[in-house]
Amino acid sequence: xxxxxxxxxxxxxxxxxxxxxxxxxxxxxxxxxxxxxxxxxxxxxxxxxxxxxxxxxxxxxxxxxxxxxxxxxxxxxxxxxxxxxxxxxxxxxxxxxxxxxxxxxxxxxxxxxxxxxxxxxxxxxxxxxxxxxxxxxxxxxxxxxxxxxxxxxxxxxxxxxxxxxxxxxxxxxxxxxxxxxxxxxxxxxxxxxxxxxxxxxxxxxxxxxxxxxxxxxxxxxxxxxxxxxxxxxxxxxxxxxxxxxxxxxxxxxxxxxxxxxxxxxxxxxxxxxxxxxxxxxxxxxxxxxxxxxxxxxxxxx
Amino acid sequence: xxxxxxxxxxxxxxxxxxxxxxxxxxxxxxxxxxxxxxxxxxxxxxxxxxxxxxxxxxxxxxxxxxxxxxxxxxxxxxxxxxxxxxxxxxxxxxxxxxxxxxxxxxxxxxxxxxxxxxxxxxxxxxxxxxxxxxxxxxxxxxxxxxxxxxxxxxxxxxxxxxxxxxxxxxxxxxxxxxxxxxxxxxxxxxxxxxxxxxxxxxxxxxxxxxxxxxxxxxxxxxxxxxxxxxxxxxxxxxxxxxxxxxxxxxxxxxxxxxxxxxxxxxxxxxxxxxxxxxxxxxxxxxxxxxxxxxxxxxxxxxxxxxxxxxxxxxxxxxxxxxxxxxxxxxxxxxxxxxxxxxxxxxx
Numbered sequence: 001x002x003x004x005x006x007x008x009x010x011x012x013x014x015x016x017x018x019x020x021x022x023x024x025x026x027x028x029x030x031x032x033x034x035x036x037x038x039x040x041x042x043x044x045x046x047x048x049x050x051x052x053x054x055x056x057x058x059x060x061x062x063x064x065x066x067x068x069x070x071x072x073x074x075x076x077x078x079x080x081x082x083x084x085x086x087x088x089x090x091x092x093x094x095x096x097x098x099x100x101x102x103x104x105x106x107x108x109x110x111x112x113x114x115x116x117x118x119x120x121x122x123x124x125x126x127x128x129x130x131x132x133x134x135x136x137x138x139x140x141x142x143x144x145x146x147x148x149x150x151x152x153x154x155x156x157x158x159x160x161x162x163x164x165x166x167x168x169x170x171x172x173x174x175x176x177x178x179x180x181x182x183x184x185x186x187x188x189x190x191x192x193x194x195x196x197x198x199x200x201x202x203x204x205x206x207x208x209x210x211x212x213x214x215x216x217x218x219x220x221x222x223x224x225x226x227x228x229x230x231x232x233x234x235x236x237x238x239x240x241x242x243x244x245x246x247x248x249x250x251x252x253x254x255x256x257x258x259x260x261x262x263x264x265x266x267x268x269x270x271x272x273x274x275x276x277x278x279x280x281x282x283x284x285x286x287x288x289x290x291x292x293x294x295x296x297x298x299x300x301x
Numbered sequence: 302x303x304x305x306x307x308x309x310x311x312x313x314x315x316x317x318x319x320x321x322x323x324x325x326x327x328x329x330x331x332x333x334x335x336x337x338x339x340x341x342x343x344x345x346x347x348x349x350x351x352x353x354x355x356x357x358x359x360x361x362x363x364x365x366x367x368x369x370x371x372x373x374x375x376x377x378x379x380x381x382x383x384x385x386x387x388x389x390x391x392x393x394x395x396x397x398x399x400x401x402x403x404x405x406x407x408x409x410x411x412x413x414x415x416x417x418x419x420x421x422x423x424x425x426x427x428x429x430x431x432x433x434x435x436x437x438x439x440x441x442x443x444x445x446x447x448x449x450x451x452x453x454x455x456x457x458x459x460x461x462x463x464x465x466x467x468x469x470x471x472x473x474x475x476x477x478x479x480x481x482x483x484x485x486x487x488x489x490x491x492x493x494x495x496x497x498x499x500x501x502x503x504x505x506x507x508x509x510x511x512x513x514x515x516x517x518x519x520x521x522x523x524x525x526x527x528x529x530x531x532x533x534x535x536x537x538x539x540x541x542x543x544x545x546x547x548x549x550x551x552x553x554x555x556x557x558x559x560x561x562x563x564x565x566x567x568x569x570x571x572x573x574x575x576x577x578x579x580x581x582x583x584x585x586x587x588x589x590x591x592x593x594x595x596x597x598x599x600x601x602x603x604x605x606x607x608x609x610x611x612x613x614x615x616x617x618x619x620x621x622x623x624x625x626x627x628x629x630x631x632x633x634x635x636x637x638x639x640x641x642x643x644x645x646x647x648x
Contacts, residue, residue: 039535039601042544047536047585048430049504121426124582127500127555144429144436 048116048149049134055114058136059105066105069246070098070203073301076253077110080197085150086256087189088115088158090199091177091284092166095227098244099204103158104137106251116149118159122224143188150192151263161185161277164224171209171230175202175292177285183270183277186259190273193263195256198280200287203249206298248301252287303330305409307368309356309399310336310375311349314482315416317342318514319372323521333366335359336375339628346637349628354387355394360402363410370412371403372517376453378418380446381485381571392449393456400460403467412468414520415457419475419506419530419586421450424578430504430536433587434473434528444575461526470520475532475586476579478605479510480612488570491613495543496565496572496580499552503583504536509600509608519596529594530586533602539580545606546613555581 045051066072080086090103104115118141123133139145141159149155160166161180169178189196210227218226232240257280261268295301306323310316311334320334324345332347334340335356340349352358362368375395377388396415403410422432427439442448454471461469476486489496508531516531543550553561558580562572572580588598600608636642 034597037534037598037601037604038607039603040545040607041535041537041541041603043538043541045504045538045541047504049538124426127498129500131500131502139430140427142427142429144431144433148431 048139050137051135054135062105070249072102072106072249074251079253085154085194086156087194087196089196090201092160092162093204094208095210095229097167098207099201102249113156115156115158146188147192150194159185168225174205175288177281180277180281183273186273186276187268190259190261190268195258197256198254198284200252200284202291203247206247207244247298254283303328304370305331305368306370308334308372311340312336312338315374319517320344320347322518343626354390356398359398360405363402367409369409373415380573385445393452396453396456400456404464412524414470417450417471417473419473420447424582424584431585431587446575468524468526470525471528473530475506475508477510478507478609482510490546494551495548496553497539497550498555498580501581502538502540505539505583506532506536506585507602507605508532509605512598525594529591530588532586532588533600533605535602536585537603542606546610
C-alpha cells in the first residue's frame with residue numbers, strides 16, 4: 001500500500017509538467033481524488049510483512065543454490081499468468097521443505113512477479129525465523145489472507161494443500177501425495193474467482209529424506225514432526241540439519257484449472273469442492289509419476 | 302430544537318476533546334459531561350457533573366436533561382492506568398448503567414456512540430493480517446482489558462437489539478499516537494532504547510488522535526449505525542516505528558516477557574500482557590467500511606508515528622506545549638450562569 005502511494009506521488013514531482021511555470025490543468029481523475037496522504041515509511045515491508053528489498057538480497061544469495069545445486073528446470077511456465085491472481089498448488093516434501101524456496105525463486109526470477117507463500121502459523125511463533133519468513137513472502141494460511149491477496153491484490157499465492165503431512169512423510173512414501181486437507185484451497189480459489197495452477201515438483205523428496213521420526217520429541221517441542229534425516233547421517237547432526245543433497249529439481253506447471261462458479265459467494269458446494277480438490281491431486285500425482293518414469297537419475301535428472 | 306448531548310468520561314483525554322469540539326457545533330443546545338474527576342481542558346459551555354465510577358445517578362440526569370445523544374468515551378483501554386477492579390467498574394458496570402438509563406421508559410435517547418478498541422480482536426498466531434468488523438476472535442479473550450471490552454460490546458449489542466429506534470454506533474480504534482496522548486506505547490517510544498521482543502517484529506497500525514476525534518464527530522453528525530474500525534492506512538513493523546522515532550531497540554526475551562518487562566516500570570513504562578501480545582503478533586484492522594461511509598483520514602499509520610515524533614522533538618526543545626488548566630468550580634459557575642456575563646444570543 002505504501003508503495004502504491006509512493007508511486008503515485010513521485011513521478012508527478014519528477015515530471016516536466018510540474019516544473020513548468022504555466023499551470024498545467026490537473027487531470028480529471030486527479031482533481032476529484034484526494035491527494036495521497038503523507039506516508040513517511042522508512043522500509044518497504046508491506047502489510048503482509050514481505051519486503052522486496054529483502055527478497056532481492058535473498059534472490060542474490062539463493063541463486064547459486066537454485067542454479068548450480070538443485071539445477072532447477074521448469075516446464076510449462078507459460079501456464080502461470082503474467083497478471084491477475086492465481087493460486088499455485090504443489091506437492092510438498094523434504095524434512096525442511098526445499099520446494100517452496102525453489103518455486104518462489106523460480107517464478108520471481110523467470111516471470112518477475114512476487115509470490116506469497118501460505119504456510120502454517122507455526123512460523124509466525126518462531127523467533128527470528130518468523131520475521132525472515134514473513135520478509136521473504138511467508139503469510140499465515142488464513143482464508144481471509146488468501147482472499148485478499150488473490151482477489152483484491154491479484155497476486156500469485158503458493159500453497160501446499162498437503163500441509164505438514166507432505167514433508168513429514170518417511171522416505172519410503174516419497175512422491176505419494178497425502179490428503180489435500182479439506183479442499184480449502186479450492187474454496188478460496190472459487191471465492192476469489194482465480195484459477196488453480198497445479199505444479200508437480202520432482203527432486204525435493206530426495207534433497208532431505210526422512211529416515212526416522214520421533215513422535216515423542218515432536219510432541220515435546222510442539223512441532224508437527226521431528227525427523228532424523230539422511231543428511232544428518234551423512235553430513236553430521238549440525239551441517240546435516242541445514243544441508244540439502246544436490247538432487248536435480250524438475251518442475252512442471254500443469255494446465256490452469258478454472259472453476260465455473262461466481263466469486264464472492266458465502267457457500268460453495270462441499271461435494272464440488274472435494275471433487276475438484278481430488279481431481280487436482282490426481283493430476284499432480286499423475287504428472288509426478290510421468291516425470292519419475294522419465295527420470296534416469298536422482299542427481300542428474 | 303438542537304441536540305442535547307451527554308458525554309461520559311469528560312475528564313479523560315477523549316471526553317475533554319470531544320466536548321471541546323462539540324461546543325463549536327451550534328446545532329447542539331446542551332452538553333453535559335460526566336466524570337469522577339474534574340475536567341482537564343477548558344470548556345466553554347459543557348456542564349460538568351461529578352458521578353461515581355458506575356454512574357448511579359445517571360438515570361436521573363438522562364431524564365432531567367432530556368438527553369437525546371450519548372457519547373460514551375469513558376472506556377478504559379489502557380490497563381496500566383488502574384487496578385482491574387476499578388477498570389471493571391468503569392467499563393462493564395458503567396456501561397451497563399449507562400444503557401439501563403438510556404433505555405428507561407420515557408428516555409429521549411435516539412443516538413449512542415461508543416468508543417471501543419481494536420483490542421477486542423485480540424492478537425494471536427492464528428489471526429488474519431486484517432480484521433474486518435465481522436472477523437471473529439480466534440480465541441476467547443484472556444487479557445482483562447479484552448474481557449472487559451468484550452463484555453461492554455455485549456451490552457452495546459443488546460442495547461441496539463432492544464432499542465431498534467436508537468441509532469447505535471460502535472467505533473473500534475487501533476493504537477492511538479499523536480502529539481498529546483500518552484499511552485504505554487508512546488512512553489515506550491520515548492525511552493532511549495525502545496523495547497521489543499527478541500526475534501519478533503510484528504506489524505503495527507496506528508491512528509492519529511485528530512482522526513479519532515474527527516471520526517467520532519463524523520459518525521455523530523451522520524448518525525451512522527453499526528460497527529466501524531478506525532485506523533490509519535498501512536501496517537509498519539515495530540522496528541520501523543522505532544526508527545521513525547530515531548531510536549534503537551532493546552530486545553526483551555520472548556519467553557517470560559511479562560517478567561522481563563517489569564524492570565521497565567522503573568522508567569515509567571509498563572507493558573501489559575495485551576501489549577506484549579501485540580509486540581509478538583501485531584494486528585491490522587480493515588478501515589474501509591468507515592472510508593466507504595465518506596470519512597477521510599488525515600494521517601496514515603506511519604504519518605501518525607511521524608506526528609508523534611515531531612511533537613516529542615518540539616517538547617524536548619521548548620518544554621510542555623500544553624497550557625495547564627485547573628477546573629475551579631466557582632469560576633466555571635460564574636461563566637456559565639452569572640447574569641454579569643454577556644453571552645452570545647442574549648438579547
